[in-house]
Amino acid sequence: MSFAMPAAAQDLAVVGARVYPAPDAAPIDDATVLIRDGRIIAVGPRKGVKVPRGTQVVDGRGASVTAGFWNSHVHLIAPPFHRPDDQPAEALTGALRDRFTRWGFTTLFDIASLPGDVRALRQRVERGDVVGPQLLTVDMPFFPERGTPIYVRELWAQTKSPSGEVATVEQARSRAAAQIEAGADGVKLFTGAIVGPPQGVLPMSKEIAHAIVEEAHAHGKPAFAHPTDQAGLNVAVDSGVDVLAHTAPDAGEWSPALVARLKAANVALVPTLTLFDSELRREGAPEAVVQRFIGAVTQQTGAMSRGGGQILFGTDAGYIEVYDTHLEYRLMSAAGLDWRQILVSLTTAPAQRFGQGAQRGRVAEGLAGDLVVLRSDPQASTDAFADVRMTVRDGRVIYDAATAPPQR
The missing domain is CATH 3.20.20.140 (Metal-dependent hydrolases)
Structure with missing residues (x-):
């Protein structure tokens, strides 16, 4: 992935992760979050969310997903x-x-x-x-x-x-x-x-x-x-x-x-x-x-x-x-x-x-496709919040640990 490309929204699905829709909501295990045109259009158990062909799929098994x-x-x-x-x-x-x-x-x-x-x-x-x-x-x-x-x-x-x-x-x-x-x-x-x-x-x-x-x-x-x-x-x-x-x-x-x-x-x-x-x-x-x-x-x-x-x-x-x-x-x-x-x-x-509660802050249908994919579960340790595998803004991957240059 080239990070110099325009930050256009993508059709993206994170599949198989534990999703935390909001801090006060129960997590959804083995879930899918589907983003189209920069917006979340579906979030729920994997078996209940169909991922269309041509969608970029992120394997979320073993990971946790929160809002950005x-x-x-x-x-x-x-x-x-x-x-x-x-x-x-x-x-x-x-x-x-x-x-x-x-x-x-x-x-x-x-x-x-x-x-x-x-x-x-x-x-x-x-x-x-x-x-x-x-x-x-x-x-x-x-x-x-x-x-x-x-x-x-x-x-x-x-x-x-x-x-x-x-x-x-x-x-x-x-x-x-x-x-x-x-x-x-x-x-x-x-x-x-x-x-x-x-x-x-x-x-x-x-x-x-x-x-x-x-x-x-x-x-x-x-x-x-x-x-x-x-x-x-x-x-x-x-x-x-x-x-x-x-x-x-x-x-x-x-x-x-x-x-x-x-x-x-x-x-x-x-x-x-x-x-x-x-x-x-x-x-x-x-x-x-x-x-x-x-x-x-x-x-x-x-x-x-x-x-x-x-x-x-x-x-x-x-x-x-x-x-x-x-x-x-x-x-x-x-x-x-x-x-x-x-x-x-x-x-x-x-x-x-800051006036964006209707647009951001939760993983829910209709909201902006802002996600963080964590390698581990924050319930086990708050260190998990710093163990970021991927960051997604408006459906665009803006950080991917798998492709990012090594830290100096």
């Missing part, structure tokens, strides 16, 4: 994603495959990148000269005045990108509207921006945060927030954001009362647990410090889960150079999430949260 996975926190910033119109199609296809679709992702939500990059990449994917997942983006993030985070200042200077800082309510509303009208699928606010000493964390003003969120909601788009600490968390919730892009280790333990507040405000959480492990180890932090931070973020994630708050899967991949998803699943398990709850975070929850 969503990664609700990535950054498509690292090469070759900057200025994608200047990049060869093969390089972009390969990067999307090696970093994302090999882990089962059929949809990525980029929640902060350089202006226009992901919109341009999306156009190439939708035209078909680049093969990849569905791409959603918030485009450029919103920083507080004098609050460009310390860890992106060099990138902003090198790329000569316009400032992401907003100083007034009028500026905030205007830029939010402009980005959405240009094709952004939401907004991202740094309600707690890490600016370095002596300030440490700079909160965004509630008035500016509220203006950005209100403008996004007026256009029917979600708002993400990077909270960092308790002050940033308060600004995020008070301004009406929809999704916390991270846990907030500097905010201390999350109490049932706080989780109830988040749930009442319909705020979802993307834990990004791997981020904290990766960054602390990269900085050479002592193991005791790593474990203290991991303990804090898993506590917050577990509290959110136990309190009935919505959790979305996300890794912050692209900011951190960790694309392998094994650790995220293990840390989510350590936080107390079982395999069904993890599958919810990968499928039905993001599809519902």
Whole structure:
């Protein structure tokens, strides 16, 4: 299979697998999923689904099949994603495959990148000269005045990108509207921006945060927030954001009362647990410090889960150079999430949260042909979610372990 071919839908059948139609549904053993023109037209026991001649057949014996996975926190910033119109199609296809679709992702939500990059990449994917997942983006993030985070200042200077800082309510509303009208699928606010000493964390003003969120909601788009600490968390919730892009280790333990507040405000959480492990180890932090931070973020994630708050899967991949998803699943398990709850975070929850619940997130007739074929059963181990044999988006195989180049 050539991954440089246009990403047209195919007639495809996965035959003989254990199919998980949805996290709350019973699995179907020895099942067939039949896709035509990018849509699922049948799913059920193999003996009850006839596969027409000419259909590409995938032998699913011994495998498990779920709906396509969503990664609700990535950054498509690292090469070759900057200025994608200047990049060869093969390089972009390969990067999307090696970093994302090999882990089962059929949809990525980029929640902060350089202006226009992901919109341009999306156009190439939708035209078909680049093969990849569905791409959603918030485009450029919103920083507080004098609050460009310390860890992106060099990138902003090198790329000569316009400032992401907003100083007034009028500026905030205007830029939010402009980005959405240009094709952004939401907004991202740094309600707690890490600016370095002596300030440490700079909160965004509630008035500016509220203006950005209100403008996004007026256009029917979600708002993400990077909270960092308790002050940033308060600004995020008070301004009406929809999704916390991270846990907030500097905010201390999350109490049932706080989780109830988040749930009442319909705020979802993307834990990004791997981020904290990766960054602390990269900085050479002592193991005791790593474990203290991991303990804090898993506590917050577990509290959110136990309190009935919505959790979305996300890794912050692209900011951190960790694309392998094994650790995220293990840390989510350590936080107390079982395999069904993890599958919810990968499928039905993001599809519902981002307005695509009627089209994606389940394996059902009439829905988009987004599938992940796993080599093993997630009921036995959540590691199975990272053991991807094949990824299918809209009926097109966008990753096949049997034909993909070996990983470097």
